[in-house]
Amino acid sequence: xxxxxxxxxxxxxxxxxxxxxxxxxxxxxxxxxxxxxxxxxxxxxxxxxxxxxxxxxxxxxxxxxxxxxxxxxxxxxxxxxxxxxxxxxxxxxxxxxxxxxxxxxxxxx
Amino acid sequence: xxxxxxxxxxxxxxxxxxxxxxxxxxxxxxxxxxxxxxxxxxxxxxxxxxxxxxxxxxxxxxxxxxxxxxxxxxxxxxxxxxxxxxxxxxxxxxxxxxxxxxxxxxxxxxxxxxxxxxxxxxxxxxxxxxxxxxxxxxxxxxxxxxxxxxxxxxxxxxxxxxxxxxxxxxxxxxxxxxxxxxxxxxxxxxxxxxxxxxxxxxxxxxxxxxxxxxxxxxxxxxxxxxxxxxxxxxxxxxxxxxxxxxxxxxxxxxxxxxxxxxxxxxxxxxxxxxxxxxxxxxxxxxxxxxxxxxxxxxxxxxxxxxxxxxxxxxxxxxxxxxxxxxxxxxxxxxxxxxxxxxxxxxxxxxxxxxxxxxxxxxxxxxxxxxxxxxxxxxxxxxxxxxxxxxxxxxxxxxxxxxxxxxxxxxxxxxxxxxxxxxxxxxxxxxxxxxxxxxxxxxxxxxxxxxxxxxxxxxxxxxxxxxxxxxxxxxx
Numbered sequence: 009x010x011x012x013x014x015x016x017x018x019x020x021x022x023x024x025x026x027x028x029x030x031x032x033x034x035x036x037x038x039x040x041x042x043x044x045x046x047x048x049x050x051x052x053x054x055x056x057x058x059x060x061x062x063x064x065x066x067x068x069x070x071x072x073x074x075x076x077x078x079x080x081x082x083x084x085x086x087x088x089x090x091x092x093x094x095x096x097x098x099x100x101x102x103x104x105x106x107x108x109x110x111x112x113x114x115x116x117x
Numbered sequence: 118x119x120x121x122x123x124x125x126x127x128x129x130x131x132x133x134x135x136x137x138x139x140x141x142x143x144x145x146x147x148x149x150x151x152x153x154x155x156x157x158x159x160x161x162x163x164x165x166x167x168x169x170x171x172x173x174x175x176x177x178x179x180x181x182x183x184x185x186x187x188x189x190x191x192x193x194x195x196x197x198x199x200x201x202x203x204x205x206x207x208x209x210x211x212x213x214x215x216x217x218x219x220x221x222x223x224x225x226x227x228x229x230x231x232x233x234x235x236x237x238x239x240x241x242x243x244x245x246x247x248x249x250x251x252x253x254x255x256x257x258x259x260x261x262x263x264x265x266x267x268x269x270x271x272x273x274x275x276x277x278x279x280x281x282x283x284x285x286x287x288x289x290x291x292x293x294x295x296x297x298x299x300x301x302x303x304x305x306x307x308x309x310x311x312x313x314x315x316x317x318x319x320x321x322x323x324x325x326x327x328x329x330x331x332x333x334x335x336x337x338x339x340x341x342x343x344x345x346x347x348x349x350x351x352x353x354x355x356x357x358x359x360x361x362x363x364x365x366x367x368x369x370x371x372x373x374x375x376x377x378x379x380x381x382x383x384x385x386x387x388x389x390x391x392x393x394x395x396x397x398x399x400x401x402x403x404x405x406x407x408x409x410x411x412x413x414x415x416x417x418x419x420x421x422x423x424x425x426x427x428x429x430x431x432x433x434x435x436x437x438x439x440x441x442x443x444x445x446x447x448x449x450x451x452x453x454x455x456x457x458x459x460x461x462x463x464x465x466x467x468x469x470x471x472x473x474x475x476x477x478x479x480x481x482x483x484x485x486x487x488x489x490x491x492x493x494x495x496x497x498x499x500x501x502x503x504x505x506x507x508x509x510x511x512x513x514x515x516x517x518x519x520x521x522x523x524x525x526x527x528x529x530x531x532x533x534x535x536x537x538x539x540x541x542x543x544x545x546x547x548x549x550x551x552x553x554x555x556x557x558x559x560x561x562x563x564x565x566x567x568x569x570x571x572x573x574x575x576x577x578x579x580x581x582x583x584x585x586x587x588x589x590x591x592x
Contacts, residue, residue, distance in 0.1 A: 037188070037228065044227050048251045048272065054401040055454045075164070082168065083158035087404075087456035090158050090171035093272065095207040096186040096225035099168060 038104050045094040049087075050109050056087055058109070066110040077106060170223055172210045173272070174460050175522055176549075179218035188228040190301070190309065190335045196224055197333065198307035203583050206333045208247060208274020212281060212547035213461050215585035216328055224333060226276055233336060235260045241298055243338045246276035254448025262341040266290040266372070267451035276334050281547035282326040282506045284515065285451065286374040286496035288367045288468075292508055294325040295501045299338035302331060305580045309335070322564070323571040326505045328546045330586055331575045346392035347371075347451070348444040351402070353435045356384040356479070360472045367497060376492040377475065378410070379482050380418070381428045383435060385492065389450065396444040404454040407491065411521065414490035424483070458522030459491060462530045462549040463515055464542030465507040468497055471514025474540045478516065478533055489529050491519040504564035507543040515545070554591030 034042065049057040058065035069077055081102055084090035091097060097105065107113050159178040160169035171178045185196040197204065202221025210217065217223070226247030233243040240262055244253065250271035257263055266285045273283060275293075279300075284292035299313035302324050310332075312321040324331050356377045359366065366373045372389040403409075417426040443450050466474050475495055482489065494517040501508050507515070518533050520526035530549060537544075543560045544550035558565040569590065576582070582592050 037186075040228055040230065044230055044247075044249050044252065048249070049456075052454070054404070055456055056404060057456075078164065079162050082162035084171065084175055084458075089173045089210075089458075090175060091168075091210065093173070093209050094225075094227065095170055095210050095223065096184075096227035097168075098184075099164065 034104055034108055038101055038108075041094055041097055041101060042105055042108060045092050045097075046105055046109060048093070060109045061111060063111060066112070070110060070112055077110075078102060081106060170207065170210070170217065172212060172217065174213050174458060176213065176460055176526075177215050177218055179220055179223070181219055181221060181223035183222045185222060185224045186228055187224065187226075190229075190303065193224070193229070193303045193333055193335055194307045194309060196222070197303055197305050200224075200580070202580075204305070204580055205583055206276065206329055208277035209249060209272050211273050212277065213549045214547055215583070216281070216547060217583075218585070219583050226274060226333070229276075229335060232256050232260070235262065237261060240341045240343060241338055242341055243299075243336055244275060246274070246279075246300075246334045246337055248275050249273070250275065250278065251452070254446070254452075257341060258344050258446060258448060261344050263344045263447045264293075264339065265296060265342045267448065268293070269451065269453050270455045271448070271452035272455070275337060277329075277547070279325065279334070279337060280327055280329045281545065282503070282508070283547065284496070284498045284508070285372065286498065286515075287372040288497045288512065289371070289499060291499045291501045292326075292503075292506060294503050294506055295499070295508075296339050296341070297325050297337050298340045300324055300334050301336040302334050302575075304332040305576045305578070313338075319567070319571055320575070322502070322504045323568050325503045326546070327568075327572075328505070328586060328589065330572050330581055330590065332581070345447050346445060347389050347447045348392040348396040348442060349387060349389040349450050350440045350442050352386045352388075352440045353383055354386050355382050357382070359384055359386055360476070363472060374494065374496040376494050377479055378431060378492050379479065379487075379490055380414075380424050381431045383428075383431050392444050397442065398444045399442050401443070402441070402453060404456045407457050407459075410492075411490055418488065418490075424486075459519045460522060460526040460549060461517055461519045462526075462534065463494075463517040463545040464534075464537035464540075464550070465498070465513035465515045465545070466537065466540040466542045468512035468514045470540045471495065471497070471516065474514070474536065474542070475516055477536050477539075478518070481532060481536060485532060487529055487532055489520060491521060493518055504568045505546075505561060507545060509561065510563060513543075516542075517545075517548075553588050557589060558591075 049055040050060045053059055058069060080088060081092055158171045158175055160180060162169060167180050169178055169180045187193040187196050200222040203219045204222045204224060205217050205219040206224040206226055207217045208226050229245040229247035231245050231248060235242040242257060242262055250273045266287055268283055268285045278293045279297055282292045282294045302310045310317055310320055314321060359375050370388040370390055375384045375386040377384040413430055414427060417423050417430055420426055496515045498508050498513045498515060500510060500512045503509055507513060520529050544552055579592050
């Protein structure tokens, strides 16, 4: 029960996405956080959220820079809820999860 | 918000475009402006500093000194035994009320997620309490089960949904708490109490709606149904026509609710029934529809006779539109995408006075010219026997009022809340209200004291009481 890796994979498959080359090695814990929180929107195109692994969706966001992307994730921005629903996430988790979704390393300042 | 796709794509967008020039040049009413452009967290994030916690609506925040993320029941017990200061638990952080904030220890239930066991004979399933509703649907479906009813969005964690008696609509269906047949509660002293109607029944009656004041629930056993499919039909109708026919609507449909559009005669009705062969899905509704409504409102209401223009615009562009249909497995049809931030107050009044209460709210908004366009929501829920459930001992009609997340909700809610009091409304534990222990106790005459006795026995030091819970329970 501890980790929902299978749920995460299932969500990706359900969204009909192509396999996505991970840009960050997620821990089992982070995989669970991804499945519980991020994928409910980022693997569901109808929400308007940038879809995991879809480069076109992420280019404008990435252009704002890592600092803004991380701040918007924690504080919330437009449709993105504060913390992306993830009260369990620490700063390293957020960096790893953004990298996984956007396909780019999120550097530390 | 669930609006017919037609309302957005074919009609109201057209109306909004036609009327937008006015909004661009005219004064803008405070009730529905401005547009959201900046982060809205009350506490800013600084890299390298402790992370703030913020709820979904952005109206509650804290910076806890310690954060715990237990991945097992043993770890939950360990956290509760050793935590410093006030301990609160968070699931999806979707509550509008201040049930979570603590400066001391925040416990996240994210990793307590998944199916523990299920029984195909009884249609019961035991789940970990941190399981999110969006994960629960497919999880139960894979073992041939489904929740009998679900709220209109699936972001919630089950632990929070049950602690606050989250609900959906349907006169034949109780709240989420009413589907709990058993649970395991980790107490502040580090005890694990298994309870049901026959095992530790007093703890069970208190813990099924506890506002998280007794401990942290780790597991629930849910009484489910066999998996089923639904069809939802949305229509734009006249509010008075719907209210005049409300008993029939509730009898005719498995689930029925409607959303009155303020400053207008119209509403959106949502009727949901078991799917029939040939039902054809038309796709998801538009999650941005509420913003389109806001654009129309802002475009016309500053004009002389703005209310009449607004009503006319909606009537012209929306009324008589064909219905829209969503059909599929129940766990896909019940929930809707929710991406526009808002704040919500909700009271449950006795079912029989629901029409009078909503009529008074609509009339008050109109007569006092309150500049708000976010629709109301009107739902029915079956009575239960859970001590602090809003539906305890009486069938309920839940009426919700909302304000956009970038507009101060307090003036509007302050105008409406006394109407709910007049109709003996009970506030939703997870939503905004201003009641304290004295007034809440009067709304729960049968079991308020019973609950407080269980609470004091399980948490004699008040370690689970943050400022909000101290106000609620007078502790």
